[in-house]
Amino acid sequence: MLAGTQRQQEIIALAAAGLTNRQIAARLVMSVRTVEGTCLRIPARWGQLS
Structure with a gap:
């Protein structure tokens, strides 16, 4: 797996x-917006186009 935080x-x-x-947020006890933001930022952090 590519590098990233454990949460990512x-x-x-x-x-x-x-x-x-929404399901991810509920399972990891975080807001949906946090999940959405993380999903949007992960490709950029790993040098991929989103």
């Missing part, structure tokens, strides 16, 4: 498993 890796794994942002 958890979000990626859950998104890859098909969970919605």
Whole structure:
């Protein structure tokens, strides 16, 4: 797996498993906006185009 924080890796794994942002937020006890923001920023941090 690509480098990133443990939380980013958890979000990626859950998104890859098909969970919605709302489901990910509930599972990880965070806001939906935090999940959405993380999903938007991850590709940029890893040098990929979003």
